[in-house]
Amino acid sequence: MKVVLLLICLLSAGCAPKPWIKPYERARLADPVMAMDRHPASSAYQHHVHQAREGARGAEGGSGGGCGCN
Amino acid sequence: MQLRCLLALLLLPVWVNAAVLPEERADALYHRYEGGGMTIDGPSVLVRKNIAERVSFSANYYADKVSAASIDVVTTASPYTEERDEYSFGTDYLAGKAIYSLKWTQSDESDYSARSVSFGASQDFFGDLTTLSFGYARGDDTVRRSDDPVFEEEAMRQQYRIGVTQVLTRNLLMAFSHEFVSDEGYLNNPYRSVRYQVGSGYSFQSEVYPETRSSEATALRASYYLPWRAGLHFEHRWYSDSWGVGSRDWGLVLVQPWQEKWELEFRARYYDQTAADFYSDLFPFQDAQNFLARDKELSTFTSTSFGVAAGYTFFKGRWKHADRFLVRLSLDHYRFEYDDFRDIRVAVPVAGDEPLYGFSAVVSQLLFSVWY
Numbered sequence: 001m002k003v004v005l006l007l008i009c010l011l012s013a014g015c016a017p018k019p020w021i022k023p024y025e026r027a028r029l030a031d032p033v034m035a036m037d038r039h040p041a042s043s044a045y046q047h048h049v050h051q052a053r054e055g056a057r058g059a060e061g062g063s064g065g066g067c068g069c070n
Numbered sequence: 071m072q073l074r075c076l077l078a079l080l081l082l083p084v085w086v087n088a089a090v091l092p093e094e095r096a097d098a099l100y101h102r103y104e105g106g107g108m109t110i111d112g113p114s115v116l117v118r119k120n121i122a123e124r125v126s127f128s129a130n131y132y133a134d135k136v137s138a139a140s141i142d143v144v145t146t147a148s149p150y151t152e153e154r155d156e157y158s159f160g161t162d163y164l165a166g167k168a169i170y171s172l173k174w175t176q177s178d179e180s181d182y183s184a185r186s187v188s189f190g191a192s193q194d195f196f197g198d199l200t201t202l203s204f205g206y207a208r209g210d211d212t213v214r215r216s217d218d219p220v221f222e223e224e225a226m227r228q229q230y231r232i233g234v235t236q237v238l239t240r241n242l243l244m245a246f247s248h249e250f251v252s253d254e255g256y257l258n259n260p261y262r263s264v265r266y267q268v269g270s271g272y273s274f275q276s277e278v279y280p281e282t283r284s285s286e287a288t289a290l291r292a293s294y295y296l297p298w299r300a301g302l303h304f305e306h307r308w309y310s311d312s313w314g315v316g317s318r319d320w321g322l323v324l325v326q327p328w329q330e331k332w333e334l335e336f337r338a339r340y341y342d343q344t345a346a347d348f349y350s351d352l353f354p355f356q357d358a359q360n361f362l363a364r365d366k367e368l369s370t371f372t373s374t375s376f377g378v379a380a381g382y383t384f385f386k387g388r389w390k391h392a393d394r395f396l397v398r399l400s401l402d403h404y405r406f407e408y409d410d411f412r413d414i415r416v417a418v419p420v421a422g423d424e425p426l427y428g429f430s431a432v433v434s435q436l437l438f439s440v441w442y
Binding site: 018028033058 | 286
């Protein structure tokens with residue numbers, strides 16, 4: 001069983017240019033607590049609160065994660 | 071151990087194909103801002119539906135109901151009420167490890183209309199450890215005056231952004247983003263005035279802004295998974311523009327699940343800004359320079375905020391078409407302290423001796439979400 005699992009994991013990662021974090025090591029990154037934008041309606045409003053009262057604008061975030069955790 | 075491996079296997083397809091569409095969910099948010107003589111509240115409804123795991127559609131209705139008696143309003147105009155409605159529709163298309171997005175937004179109030187279209191793309195690289203994204207948006211605004219039916223001016227805005235998100239360790243994610251924004255056209259608030267000295271008193275004249283503005287903002291974000299299952303998010307952004315405004319802000323958020331159904335969040339943020347080159351609280355005489363501003367958003371000030379949120383998740387129970395529900399209450403307290411904007415509601419013998427202005431605000435949000 002372990003050999004099969006190892007083989008599948010190795011083959012899955014085979015096409016990638018040696019990622020140093022394997023897909024099966026990304027459980028923590030995929031946890032909802034790690035999402036930078038957990039509640040889009042709420043964070044959009046919070047950005048609006050700042051934009052309306054501060055001179056700065058842009059680079060507010062909301063970009064997707066590279067871990068596939070979304 | 072075997073169970074953990076089996077779980078990893080089950081989730082493997084999701085992780086390997088890192089680019090995924092946003093979650094299918096519907097959000098109903100009630101938001102309220104209260105402070106500095108302003109009360110602004112209203113709903114925001116955001117619905118997202120995916121089709122065949124390739125295309126995602128989103129629609130958002132957002133409203134602000136404004137009751138304004140801010141320091142600007144009470145010193146140079148009369149208190150007023152107003153409503154702003156905003157509609158946006160977006161679509162995301164997933165193609166392999168890339169996502170292409172398109173969004174259209176329309177916002178209307180009695181004396182201001184804004185339309186914008188944005189396009190974005192993101193692509194995963196290097197074993198899905200890196201995501202590169204870029205985007206472009208264009209906005210066209212029409213500025214009117216409620217007391218002058220003939221007055222109508224235009225403004226155009228273009229935004230270019232680029233971002234990189236990188237998985238660094240099994241506990242750490244970092245994201246870098248940069249955005250360039252350029253404006254052209256009528257960038258004033260047509261109602262706002264500056265004050266200038268007349269003897270030991272003062273008088274008012276209309277603000278005059280440049281007709282172009284370009285700005286650059288760069289942000290660095292990091293998310294770290296803490297050993298006891300909590301997410302710590304850090305954010306730093308620095309900003310500068312052609313008007314001479316410069317700012318930095320720092321933010322820290324702790325997301326702490328509690329038992330199975332609770333999600334707690336603790337936030338702190340600090341914002342520090344330097345004034346625009348043509349800003350002054352009190353100009354020495356009328357038409358003292360080409361450009362004149364006394365908008366406190368363009369002054370030197372700091373803003374500090376602390377916030378908490380608590381969310382409770384219900385699982386679907388008897389509901390056939392829903393996976394789970396969330397009810398979340400969020401509160402933030404803001405404190406704004408101005409270094410060169412004076413409280414002219416206070417009468418003093420010599421103009422310019424008024425105390426510096428500052429105010430507090432409370433932002434509250436009640437969110438109801440359903441995942442399906």
